[in-house]
Amino acid sequence: MGKILGIWLQRALRAAHRPPGEIMRRLLQEGRAWPDRYRAPPAARLAGAEFAGLFGAPDLGGLWQRLAESGFPAITTASHGQEISSRFPDETQRIEAAAKRILSGEINILGLEAALLPSPPNWSADFTAGHSWPESYFRDLDLNDLDRASDVKVPWELSRLQWLIPVGQQYLISGENECAEFARLILADWIDRNAYGRGVNWGVAMEAAMRLITWSWLFHVFAEADAWKDEGFRKRFLKSMYQHAVFCDRYLEDYGAGGNHLIADAAALVFAGSFFANKGPAAIWAERGWRVLGDEFPRQVGEDGVDFEGSSAYHRFVAELFLWAARCRLADGAEVPDSYQTGLKKMAKFTAAYTRPDGRAPLWGDNDNGRVLPFGGQHINDHSYLPALIAASLGGDLGSVPSQDARGEIIWAEGAGQGQGSRQNREPASQAFAESGVYVMASGDDHIFIDCATVGAAGRGGHGHNDCLSFEAYLDGVPLITDSGSYVYTASAQWRDRFRASAAHNAPLVDGREANRFVGGRELFLLHDDAVPDMRDWSIAPGFDRLRGAHSGYQRLARPVTPVRTIVLDKSAHRLAVRDQFEGGGEHDLSVTLHFAPGIELSETGRGQWKLTAGSKQFGLIFAPKSDWTAAADRSWISESYGAKEERACLSFQRRGELAPLKFGIYPAASAPAAAIDWLDRIFREPL
Numbered sequence: 180m181g182k183i184l185g186i187w188l189q190r191a192l193r194a195a196h197r198p199p200g201e202i203m204r205r206l207l208q209e210g211r212a213w214p215d216r217y218r219a220p221p222a223a224r225l226a227g228a229e230f231a232g233l234f235g236a237p238d239l240g241g242l243w244q245r246l247a248e249s250g251f252p253a254i255t256t257a258s259h260g261q262e263i264s265s266r267f268p269d270e271t272q273r274i275e276a277a278a279k280r281i282l283s284g285e286i287n288i289l290g291l292e293a294a295l296l297p298s299p300p301n302w303s304a305d306f307t308a309g310h311s312w313p314e315s316y317f318r319d320l321d322l323n324d325l326d327r328a329s330d331v332k333v334p335w336e337l338s339r340l341q342w343l344i345p346v347g348q349q350y351l352i353s354g355e356n357e358c359a360e361f362a363r364l365i366l367a368d369w370i371d372r373n374a375y376g377r378g379v380n381w382g383v384a385m386e387a388a389m390r391l392i393t394w395s396w397l398f399h400v401f402a403e404a405d406a407w408k409d410e411g412f413r414k415r416f417l418k419s420m421y422q423h424a425v426f427c428d429r430y431l432e433d434y435g436a437g438g439n440h441l442i443a444d445a446a447a448l449v450f451a452g453s454f455f456a457n458k459g460p461a462a463i464w465a466e467r468g469w470r471v472l473g474d475e476f477p478r479q480v481g482e483d484g485v486d487f488e489g490s491s492a493y494h495r496f497v498a499e500l501f502l503w504a505a506r507c508r509l510a511d512g513a514e515v516p517d518s519y520q521t522g523l524k525k526m527a528k529f530t531a532a533y534t535r536p537d538g539r540a541p542l543w544g545d546n547d548n549g550r551v552l553p554f555g556g557q558h559i560n561d562h563s564y565l566p567a568l569i570a571a572s573l574g575g576d577l578g579s580v581p582s583q584d585a586r587g588e589i590i591w592a593e594g595a596g597q598g599q600g601s602r603q604n605r606e607p608a609s610q611a612f613a614e615s616g617v618y619v620m621a622s623g624d625d626h627i628f629i630d631c632a633t634v635g636a637a638g639r640g641g642h643g644h645n646d647c648l649s650f651e652a653y654l655d656g657v658p659l660i661t662d663s664g665s666y667v668y669t670a671s672a673q674w675r676d677r678f679r680a681s682a683a684h685n686a687p688l689v690d691g692r693e694a695n696r697f698v699g700g701r702e703l704f705l706l707h708d709d710a711v712p713d714m715r716d717w718s719i720a721p722g723f724d725r726l727r728g729a730h731s732g733y734q735r736l737a738r739p740v741t742p743v744r745t746i747v748l749d750k751s752a753h754r755l756a757v758r759d760q761f762e763g764g765g766e767h768d769l770s771v772t773l774h775f776a777p778g779i780e781l782s783e784t785g786r787g788q789w790k791l792t793a794g795s796k797q798f799g800l801i802f803a804p805k806s807d808w809t810a811a812a813d814r815s816w817i818s819e820s821y822g823a824k825e826e827r828a829c830l831s832f833q834r835r836g837e838l839a840p841l842k843f844g845i846y847p848a849a850s851a852p853a854a855a856i857d858w859l860d861r862i863f864r865e866p867l
Contacts, residue, residue: 201434209318211429216316220375221425222418227410230418234458243413247402249456252506253552254591255399260351262595270587271352273556278349281342282361288336289548290823302369303378305333308670312379322382323669325701330670331379332547332821338369338380339389340397341553347400348554348591359404362397363412370415375422384430385440388447389551391423392503395454396552424451424464433471436639437479439488439497439549445471446504446551453507472504476522484525485615489635489643490544491533495562498526498569499551506572506592520573527566531579532610532619533628535658538563538582541628541651542662543617544635545642545679548821555587559820564588571597609719609748616712620724622750624656629746631712631728634695640706645694647710647730648744649684655753655847657793658776660685664818668703675703678818687742687759688770694732709735715743723862724748729762738765740838747862754846756862761838771841772831774815781812781828788855789830791845800830801855802843808834 197205222230227239236242254260264271280286284296297306304311310329312320322331343362350358373380380386398416401407427447432440445468452465479487479497486494502523505515534540540562548559555564564586566579571593581589589597607621616632628651635643644662652660663683666674677683681694688694696707710732718725729743740763747756759771775781780792787805789812791798802810815829832841844859852858 198435201436204434208430212318215376215429216318221422223375225418227414230414230421233421234455234461239410239414239417242417243402245456246417246454247399249453250510251396251399251453252503252510252592253396253554254351254594255396257351257354259594260348263590264352266595267586267590270590273587274345274348274352277345277556278358281346282357286337286342288342289332290818290820291333292823299368300337300365302338302373302380303334305329305331306337307333314374314378317376317378317381320379320382322379323701323703325669325672328670330667330822331382332668332670334379335382335386336548338373338386340365340369340393341389341550343397344393344553347397350400350404356404356406359401359406362401363404363406363409366394366397366416367412370419375426381426383440384427384432385443387423387426388443391420391427391447391454392450392551394420394423395450398454420451420454424448424455424461427451428464428467431467431471436636437475437487438636438641439493439500442472442475442479442497442500445469445475446500449504449507453511457511468504469508472501473516473519476501476519480522480526481612481614482525483612483614484522484527484529485612485617486526487615487635487637488544488641489630489632489646490546491540491542491562492546492549492560493544493642494526495530495540495565496549496551498523498530498565501526502569502572503551509572515573523569523573524575527569527579529612529617530562531566532608532612532621533617534562534566534579535626535653536607536624536656537653537658538585539658542664542817542819543628543630543646543651544644545665545668546818546821547665547668552592553588554591555581555585557582557584557588561585568592609724611717613714613717616714618717618726620726620746620748622724622748623753624654625748625750625753625755626653627651627724627746627748627755629726629728631714631726631730633712634706634708634710638708639704640695640698641704643706644679644684645681645706645710645732646684646686647694647712647732648728648742649686650746650757651685652755652845654755654798654845655796657796657798659779659791659793659798659845660773661776661817663774663816664824665821666816666818666824667822670822672701672703678816679706682770682772683774683815685773686771687744687761688772689733689740689742689761690736690768691770692733692736694730713741716745722749722751724750733763736767738767739763740767745863749846749862752846752850752852754844754850754852754858756842756844756859758840758842758863760840763838765838766836767838769834769838769841770831772813772815772829773843774817775828775830777817777819777825777827779828781830783812790848797848798845799848799851799855800843800845801859802832802841803856803859804839804842807839808832808841 231242308329448464448468455461538561564581618629620627635641694710698705710730713729716727733740745758789800
């Protein structure tokens with residue numbers, strides 16, 4: 180009892196950082212949750228025929244058959260699987276290898292490569308830390324105990340069962356009953372050991388939502404398999420799907436601030452309606468879910484197509500949720516409004532703009548590896564498939580073809596006929612997403628991503644980082660400078676704050692202070708809204724692109740300072756020049772750190788001169804004035820996948836004293852300027 184009181188005390192303390200409207204919504208939800216402590220799970224006492232009658236079917240067998248014959252917005256039939264196998268042998272080999280590993284108990288979730296699935300699975304445990312959550316009522320569990328070495332995302336990700344997708348794909352290709360039997364055993368075990376509303380996997384509606392979507396696909400893949408014909412299993416499975424839908428509907432995470440949780444809950448209600456053929460309560464779920472999605476789209480996505488959470492990974496995830504809900508409606512023969520389709524195409528345009536020529540996305544903001552239906556085998560940060568999938572779903576040419584590794588996303592969503600083609604050699608274009616404060620300089624094999632935006636979630640922090648004025652640089656086909664990613668959330672408050680801190684980004688730092696103050700305590704997803712961006716100049720020309728921006732994050736200092744950054748891309752020679760100026764007065768500690776991509780080797784070749792080696796390519800780096808600033812090589816951390824981190828090189832410029840500007844330039848050794856410092860001075864002095 181004492182621990183439960185402590186949990187509720189912590190919730191009360193966190194409420195101090197929430198607006199009154201959100202507090203009221205949460206209190207109302209607590210009132211709705213209270214009866215679930217005592218009443219039976221939804222439909223628990225209904226016999227098979229009574230349960231089937233909820234959806235207009237005479238009996239359980241009739242309901243199963245009706246649902247199996249209904250449509251699904253992705254490939255779920257053996258004929259399509261065999262066509263994919265015959266036309267794409269490399270995709271078949273990938274799936275066969277993945278399925279074989281999974282059937283032997285080896286799974287990949289989060290950043291855990293080749294993790295062994297416990298036998299039997301402990302669905303309530305973070306098996307990496309050896310901690311299990313009790314099978315208590317879900318509102319009495321502390322999901323974010325920062326005093327304990329554990330990560331709630333491990334049991335959540337395990338329970339989503341997205342790691343089972345290659346087994347389903349293999350079944351569609353080969354018809355191997357071993358795949359169907361394995362999937363049935365996993366699902367039956369989960370259902371038997373995760374009673375409705377009890378345990379960590381019912382902690383938030385979003386987790387029920389993500390399971391509901393994945394399980395819907397698994398059902399349509401295996402519904403006619405011999406291993407799934409047991410009536411007892413069918414009854415338990417359908418009732419569990421019903422309970423998941425009721426949970427999403429009852430505990431919809433609508434607290435007034437929006438966010439990806441609410442979009443996931445609503446998308447799942449659309450899927451639940453479709454799964455149960457839009458009959459009886461299913462029609463109500465679908466209507467509510469679609470209404471929420473329609474209402475939230477303009478609230479969470481700007482007119483420029485950028486998701487408001489300040490993260491490329493969450494932009495991708497939310498776009499997938501909006502898209503798959505739309506595909507679900509279209510598969511059911513319903514309409515998707517033009518405004519909704521236009522919004523998705525704008526999201527696709529932004530995705531295509533921020534995606535580098537190699538298909539990878541910038542490490543902008545948080546990344547928890549969230550996906551909706553991950554059908555491909557690409558790296559988690561390869562977003563190249565998304566614009567193509569949106570175009571294939573809604574029509575139109577959005578200027579993007581998936582990378583070779585990501586082609587499976589299109590094949591398994593649309594069919595073998597959509598899997599042809601390779602990355603197009605279109606000339607990338609520089610673009611401004613000014614409403615959201617994101618800018619992309621792009622030309623040939625150069626790609627510069629620049630953040631001049633407010634902190635994520637409309638100034639709350641959320642999944643955004645202290646990254647205003649930070650940038651990523653991909654020059655002459657080589658990733659050189661990247662942000663740091665996010666690593667973990669509640670598994671470690673220290674690492675969480677370290678990866679979202681100003682110092683983890685390629686942005687100016689003044690007096691060691693955060694550009695946006697941390698709220699502190701147990702608030703790992705809130706930041707103060709201190710760094711208000713100021714875009715002062717953005718210009719595109721045939722030879723040069725230029726951005727000049729500032730922010731107010733250090734106006735709160737006793738001697739206020741405004742960092743002003745100018746970035747210039749010299750397109751003709753793959754050169755990048757950056758100038759940092761500091762408006763204000765007094766003595767300060769100034770630092771600017773450049774975090775290099777993994778694999779970049781850094782060596783000093785002279786005072787103020789460095790060599791960057793990336794495989795067979797070399798780049799030069801210079802800075803000035805050398806008399807005012809010092810530079811030191813160091814090591815920093817990067818996380819390209821949730822739960823995984825590695826060291827990489829970084830270079831830190833520092834100065835203590837009166838404010839003074841810093842300039843640095845990066846260029847391929849093959850196109851090095853004859854007099855590098857003169858070039859660096861001239862590029863900021865001459866009009867572009």
